[in-house]
Amino acid sequence: MQFGRELEPWAEASASYRVEDRLTLGPVWQPVPRTTLRLDLSRAQTEFRDPVPGFTGTPRRDTHRSAQLEAEWRALRNLSLKASLQSYRQSSSDPAGNFHGSQLTAGASLLF
Secondary structure (H helix, E strand, C coil): CCEEEEEEEEEEEEEEEEEEEEEECCCCEEECCCCEEEEEEEEEEEEEEECCCCCCCCCCCEEEEEEEEEEEEEEEECCEEEEEEEEEEECEEEEEEECEEEEEEEEEEECC
């Protein structure tokens, strides 16, 4: 489990910087010698702070959540196959900042 806080400059009328608090959990399991399963869960809260003078809108706050499951199989000493599925969602006090999606990836690595 990891916790992190980031401060970043931001250039909008609603904020001059943003603060992000992120919590991540990432267990790894090896059910058999050449197979590894990973689960990555993350949640981030972002606050946009210090608006420019004259800004009268609602301060922006975002919540981002994601989950990713990855499987890796070492088929041979120099060949690995990977697949992962990720789902993510962001909710925001700014309607333009709301989104969600998912993705599926697959790949192979050949070392020589």
